[in-house]
Amino acid sequence: MASLRQRGNSPESSDPPGLLPLTLSDQLVLLQICLVHKHLYRERRRNTSYWQHVASHFWDISGWGWTRVRNYVQYNIRRYRANPRKVCDNPEGQMKQLLRELVANIDIVNTPGLRVPPQHPPPFPSSHPQHTIHGNSSAGTYSRPPSMEVSDQELIVMSKEAAMRCDFEEAKSRLLQISDKAVLETRLEELDMIRKAQIQINEDFERQAKEAELKDDWQTAKSLLSRIVGEDGPFLLLALEYSRARVEWDAPGAEEAMEQLKREYPDPPRLEQVELDENYVNAKISGNPQRIGHYRGLLHANKRKIGTLWDDPDDFRKVFQMMAEEMRQARDKAWARAQIQSRPDTTQELRLLGMAQTALVNGHDMAKALLSQGSSEECQEALEALEQSTSLLLADFKEAETSLIAQAEEDVPGQWTPDAQMALLILMEAEARAEREKGNSLLAQLPRDGSETRSFRKQCDEAFAKKSRYFARCRARLLDGGRLEDVEPE
Incomplete structure (x- = not known):
């Protein structure tokens, strides 16, 4: 903690040294998350899993890692213990109330012989604006206090932060809450330009990765695809892993990658044609006539049903290109539809x-x-x-x-x-x-x-x-x- 004090902020600052300030409403949301999951705070020291859990639910708002979240909360707890009256609060006194409950829970854990019951704080009234947290939490939403209505300027800042993380859907959802329609139109146009620029960058990485893949330079291709931001990256990396395993005759690796593709990106007819093509190629190498005839018949039946998905000089990787393109088109349509509906x-x-x-x-x-x-x-x-x-x-x-x-x-x-x-x-x-x-x-x-x-x-x-x-x-x-x-x- 001494090292934190040496970073230039005075002890009276409203934010811990070295950390960017949060809005008061975001601080309240963070403390609510801490209380909702307080049953995970079990040890007198560390509690790493607890802080990681809290940070994962607060990521949508701040993008902070768990150590940063822990330092921020602990700093505010120390300030509250030193002098509760110096804690910045809203008129309803919710900040002090949340800190008081959190401190009480920590004191129970730190007191030998006391058992921490798995309690959850009472829910806030449903009429309050709520921030949805995605995950496996037992509580799916954390409400903003009624007096802390988010201003247009705060929404713009939140949108910019989301855009910096390349979470363009979150950035747009923030902008669509702006009341000033003239500002909304301008900001939507700016966000659309940023998104298009990122898409172009992603396409450049994908093109370079494809060139490396055709040279069997799997490591370079993987490195390039890892730099793609957004939903395309994980799919392309998984498709690359299947391609590598199949080209290098790594049957267990190819089977595992295919099962994951079926599970996470279900497209039964087309993925079935890729898998049947692999089985047919393997059967021809084995030289077993019955096996060759079996898989050839299954492959022809699939092609009659949905058509031939690729021809020479393309191979099975053409299917992954088709799937990736359809995913992009679906996202583009959803993006355009949301913009039209805002008018x-x-x-x-x-x-x-x-x-x-x-x-x-x-x-x-x-x-x-x-x-x-x-x-x-x-x-x-x-x-x-x-x-x-x-x-x-x-x-x-x-x-x-x-x-x-x-x-x-x-x-x-x-x-x-x-x-x-x-x-x-x-x-x-x-x-x-x-x-x-x-x-x-x-x-x-x-x-x-x-x-x-x-x-x-x-x-x-x-x-x-x-x-x-x-x-x-x-x-x-x-x-x-x-x-x-x-x-x-x-």
Whole structure:
């Protein structure tokens, strides 16, 4: 501990010397993990397995090794023992409470003659935000305290840390929690560029490893594949081990690698063809006619079922290339789908806006009919207020519609889907009905038999009929598979 103090941090620092600071919410999560697994803390000294267990569950948040986690927690425990009032805490006092429980458990272990019961702390309320910890823990989640809502800036920092570990799914999940949509879009684009750069690096390593493998330089190939970051690395290394064992006639090694491939990357038809090809080659070398015929028949049956997976000059390794490529494509699709889902569905938003506008017009008509039955001054004032408020609301709806259309054109320029065009048509029809009602309201305030009133009513009817015919042609065109821009107005 003396060596830690010599690194330049004062004893009053809120973080142990030599360690990067955690957010207060992350510190609380770490202490919760320590308490959830306190039944593993059994010895007065060391407890290496306990700290390794805690660190494995805290890795998603910090990326810290077990010695770093141990030093951090022990430092905070010493500060708490020295002076609890100097411990940084949230308003609910959860930091001190967690440290108090952890210290009590340690004191029980350090007291001779006392047995440590396998207890678990009571769960926090389910309404709290939770951080999921993957593993075999008896408790799968650790909750963040309600007062410690993570800010956008904290989420950006967490995303950057995950990206530095090349855990791009975790980095994206952090970004998708950002409330500022403009910042979200920018950060997603940056993360996508970083991910693409890492994919390119991985592909370069894989290409070099393939060249080394074809020269039977297995050690170089393994070294290159070990540098690949992400999910591809373990699969490619396992495929390389099978290839090495098969080329070098290491039958037990090939069998073990194949069993692991089947277990961890199940693809029964294709892996079966690789295995049957190996058995057929071995049978031909043995010279046993019955064995040769048996495996040749099985191999041909498999090829009739799923097709021949490789031809000369390729060999069985072509299958592993196909599997790796499909895994990458699946991840790319999931990545793109998550990014699309982070944006609102413009078609659905337009449809909802149209339905709301229709409901507004219908409600306006009902309210107007009721108020029109009254003859008092108050009813007339209420009717005027209704007309004014409805007019303002319809203007707001128009502004919202314009904004959504602009977003849709920005997201997919020139590529309006049929559903989106139909939603837009429904909204246009609702607007036309609202304008018709507004015109009727104005007509109701004019003398019924006046020439100006008749002329105005005729103009309104003609304009509405013209729009109705245009909308009918638009609907027919869309139902026939066409587009709105194909319909010419009168």
